[in-house]
Amino acid sequence: MVAKSKNSISKKSSYKIKNKNPLQAKQQSKKNKLKTYILMSKEITSRAQDYSQWYNDLVLKGGLADYSAGRGCMVIKPYGYALWENMQAQLDKMFKETGHENAYFPLFVPKSLFEAEEKNAEGFAKECAVVTHYRLKSDPDNKGKLMVDPEAKLEEELIVRPTSEAIIWNTYKGWIQSYRDLPLLINQWANVVRWEMRTRLFLRTAEFLWQEGHTAHATKKEAVAETELILGIYAEFAETFMATPVIKGLKTANERFAGAEETYCIEAMMQDGKALQAGTSHFLGQNFAKAFDVKFTDKENKLDYVWASSWGVSTRLIGALVMAHSDDEGLVLPPKLAPIQVVIVPIFKGEEQKQLIDKKVTVLLQHLKLAGVKVKYDDNDNNRPGWKFAEYEMKGVPVRIAIGARDLANNVVEVARRDTKEKMSMCIDGLAENIIKLLEDIQVAIYEKARLFRDEHITKADSWDEFVQLLDGKAGFISAHWDGTPQTEEKIKDLAKATIRCIPLNNKQEEGNCILTGAASTQRVLFARAY
RNA sequence: CGGGAUGUAGCGUAGCCCGGUUAUCGCGCCUGGUUUGGGACCAGGAGGUCGCAAGUUCGAAUCUUGCCAUCCCGACCA
Incomplete structure (x- = not known):
């Protein structure tokens, strides 16, 4: 019932609210009527009225993107693409300054490769587009239509990459033999496909553009340092160029990238108080090296698996940018990234x-x-x-x-x-x-x-009641104690629809009790509802 | 994918409940002219297989079913 009434408002909102009464509007003098309609056609739904609609209006009317024929796919228009190019240019510069090189790996990943790293494969299995055939033919029963040619079935299915670890690590196996080949610091600008249930312009589309870095190192220490270096680059980019403050932190085990030992992230707060993960950097341990048998000989002539990191930011950053600064009159872009300054x-x-x-x-x-x-x-x-x-x-x-x-x-x-x-x-x-x-x-x-x-909307909660009240009463993040178990995190998610966004890096250690179980805790973590 | 809602010209819409000539209005668009300090005005004009596909009917924008897309609430997620 609630959903129903809300919806009717959102759908007709621009009309109803701006004109109060459609009949009245029609009875106005011709001149007034014209003015009313002019305003209507250009105006944006206000944030207070419908935050989601406001966001869509900005993206569409601001000329950043359009819906496209394919489910969950969007067209990035010249103005939006110019914004992306500016982001790309800056990030690319930062990657290259820190020793990374660009390369390009294929869109298609043979299924046998994709499934090699089990956790990673499992994590993405539910959202993969799969190529099973390579040919169409005229449909004999349906003139002028095409059908998949059953004769053209692939021996092995090709997975459209949701991320490229598999194909890249399979390639790295041939590139790495000695410690002299390390570190291997590669980035690629690419598109990936994730068959999401519910899509939203820029924030979650079936296909999106991103960069993904994949590095190999001789030691764990180096790989962790790389992971942290990139997180720093992401944070600097977000704050200095996007003018969007972020919190650097670690994901909990539940929220970790499939196949990673540790996931670092930057979390931004949108104007509705919800969290948006703006970038992630993963320490992959030796998981992919083991799955794809990537070994190297060290200085002492010992054979060992290499250590890995992977990291990425996507066109989602455009969504973050839109929501972080814009107002009811339209977009507000930071000068450093604006296509027109x-x-x-x-x-x-x-x-x-x-x-x-x-x-x-x-x-x-x-x-x-x-x-x-x-x-x-x-x-x-x-x-x-x-x-x-x-x-x-x-x-x-x-x-x-x-x-x-x-x-x-x-x-x-x-x-x-x-x-x-x-x-x-x-x-x-x-x-x-x-x-x-x-x-x-x-x-x-x-x-x-x-x-x-952001700072005004990070609030401490010290009891479950306080926590729940804050979630529903005040937009933003909640800083609270958690007993550190995945079970408790899961329970909180079920009960309150809020997840742990991150455990902030260099987090202040303090004695406390978990807001749900009351068990002892040594630090607060950040909870929020998220995009 | 589960629950709810919506879909009529590039955009916003009327008509739909109760089927019946040529589908309403505004913005935008085109042509000509006058304009230009916060979304200009006048005159003329073009633009629609009513989301798509079936079905019911003498007849469908209107009724039925399926599909597609979007929005809201879940689940999933960068």
Whole structure:
């Protein structure tokens, strides 16, 4: 019943809430009616009204992605892809700076390889797309239609990779013989497929883009160090570039990657207080080396299995970015990743004014581009300034510059920042420097805003009652004692729908009692409902 | 995948309960003109096999079944 009524609101919400009463709207004067509809067609569902719908509206109306014909699949549109490319470029740089190289491994994994590491195979088995045939033919019973040719059945099924450990470790076997071949530090940018039950744009799609690093080391110590190094890179990327504060931590055994000895993660908090795992780095021990028989000879001529790590972040980061900063007017993108950092909108009456503005803008564009600023001059005459203002706010462009005849006369421009919606007048002389400074300020400001929100929404709970009350009463993470057993974690998950997001690294040790069982505990862990 | 809801032009929708000429309205789009400091206006125009597929019927957007997609609640998960 609850679901039913909620749904009807969400489906018709933009109409009902914005117009209060459809009949009334229809009876308005023609002019008013037009205005109402204009607002309607462009407006975004508010966060308070329906958080999920708000998210979808941002992604779709912000021009990041579209639904596609395939179940759970999406099209990443140019604006969204540009965002991804910016993320990629930065991460790729960070990986290469720390000695990693890119390579590419196949999409298809023979089933016999896939099942070699048992835990990993089991963990992903339920969500694998499987290629069983390699040919279609005309359907004799159904003119113009195709059918799978039963004659073209594969001897061995091919698994569409949900992750590439299997195919990569099978390859590494041939690449590694000596300690001199180590460490092997490889990353690949790829797509993977996970047949998810329920998908959501960017957050969980059947196919997604990601990078996956797979490294091999001579010692456990090195492999752990690599795992932690990458976690640090992920955290730095999230905080410095995405302006999204994250908590570094360890997953519990229940939440660990299938086949890993230890899973490190960064957890971000969304504006609804839910947790989003933004990246993971796994210490794989010798599990894959043993499964794929990857041995090396060390300096003492002893034969041993290599130690491994794997790590990845995906286009899910775009979802995190959208939810972390955006507001009811649209996207708010951090300057360091925004496809367009500055948009310039001319305001003019007649060609003469336009030419004067063009002249000023040309110089400004030069200065900004030289300084590496991604700037767009939107002098498209199809839309009026007001339309453009709203459009670029929707798209989350960090800084907007409006320049008209009035400004030229005063040698100023109007500068508006997306994050605070604040407008200010700036002198044209030295404008580029001030804009660059402003972009930096915005980057810091949205990070600080998100951090403040995050910190205000981590609450301690010291009893089960408190825990349950907080979960339903206040959005965010809950810091609480846990007895350390998977059974208790499972029980809490069943009872409260909250999971342990992580055991924070460098966690403060303190005596306490498990909120569920009362058993002794030495530290608090972070609980939350998660995406 | 289980429970619930929805699907009509690019978008938002009326009509559906109670089957019956040419499917409603707005935005957007195209052409021409006037405009341009917060989603412009006038005139003219194009755009739909009513999500898809079967079925019932003389006749289906409307009734029935199946499928697909989306949303909400679960389970699963980056």
